[in-house]
Amino acid sequence: MWELYDSLIEPIPADVKVSDYLTGNYCTLVTAGGCMGAAATNPLNTVKGTEKDVGEMSWKEAAGLIKSWNFAEASIGAAAVNAFYNQADCLEHLNINGKITMLSGEDTFLAHKKDFRGKKVATIGHFCYAEECLKEAAACVILERNPGENDYPDTACEFLLHDMDYVFITGFTLVNKTLPRLLQLARNIKVVLVGPSIPLAPQLFEFGVSELAGSLIRDRIQLEELVKNREHKAVIRAGTPVRIAGK
Structure with missing residues (x-):
């Protein structure tokens, strides 16, 4: 069942650290390797997540959170995945x-x-x-x-x-x-x-x-401000x- 997720995670560098992340009401951001990724924040309350600080994780480890059953963590994982793939x-x-x-x-x-x-x-x-x-x-x-x-x-x-x-x-x-x-x-x-x-x-x-x-x-700066200001369509804007x- 995890084949799709593993195929997304596998190419992401394990030797690059997450440099920043932000979980907003509607959008989650992760920055690693000079790349920023965004994903919608899933608001559902689910099981307790890992206690490890995302800021201490490698890019690949953060991306692996997309498999977490804690949906706030999984949103971070999705943003980390997108930071890798969604680049021009x-x-x-x-x-x-x-x-x-x-x-x-x-x-x-x-x-x-x-x-x-x-x-x-x-x-x-x-x-x-x-x-x-x-x-x-x-x-x-x-x-x-x-x-x-x-x-x-x-x-x-x-x-x-x-x-x-x-x-x-x-x-x-x-x-x-x-x-x-x-x-x-x-x-x-x-x-x-x-x-x-x-x-x-x-x-x-x-x-x-x-x-x-x-x-x-x-525009990363604009996106961060929109996320902090709880803009619902931050990534679109x-x-x-x-x-x-x-x-």
């Missing part, structure tokens, strides 16, 4: 080697708007801004851990995902460990991972992902959207 230099290197296709930087729902016509679409997580783009879909199913009106509980994924044409999955699923099962259920379906917690890691294509729609940090697909 890293993406340029991958592109040169022909491992990925760089897509437009526009919102992924807008980019696929015409493709949705007559299709069945599911979103894991509530993307309010996507509703306009999904109007022409034959069906739109929203699965939520804390469902609102007209949402399905996330447990309905076991019964509904197999019948979809598109599935859009929030990065929270990496932290709460539901992503591996969701990818199993969505085999042979176009799967897009969406949000600031998504690592732009090409190995995710080997697990059934079709597209990664994440962010590169454009201080970042640049990037979409990549496997060949």
Whole structure:
């Protein structure tokens, strides 16, 4: 069950220390090796975490926290992972080697708007801004851990995902460990991972992902200030959207 996580952690340096980290209400930041990564902070109270100071950890050790069942720690791990993968230099290197296709930087729902016509679409997580783009879909199913009106509980994924044409999955699923099962259920379906917690890691294509729609940090100083000021969309405001697909 940990293969996906181990594939993300394995290339990260074990001889580089974490230089800084910040856990905000909505966003967690980790800096290591001159790189900053961000991930959404998971607010759920879960089991007690490690007592070791993240600031004393290596980059790889901090990234390994993404496997923690303490979700605050796992958010730190996701940010450490993203500090490695979500860098312009890293993406340029991958592109040169022909491992990925760089897509437009526009919102992924807008980019696929015409493709949705007559299709069945599911979103894991509530993307309010996507509703306009999904109007022409034959069906739109929203699965939520804390469902609102007209949402399905996330447990309905076991019964509904197999019948979809598109599935859009929030990065929270990496932290709460539901992503591996969701990818199993969505085999042979176009799967897009969406949000600031998504690592732009090409190995995710080997697990059934079709597209990664994440962010590169454009302004670190602005991002830190936004996180400290409890800005809900800090990475969106201080970042640049990037979409990549496997060949």
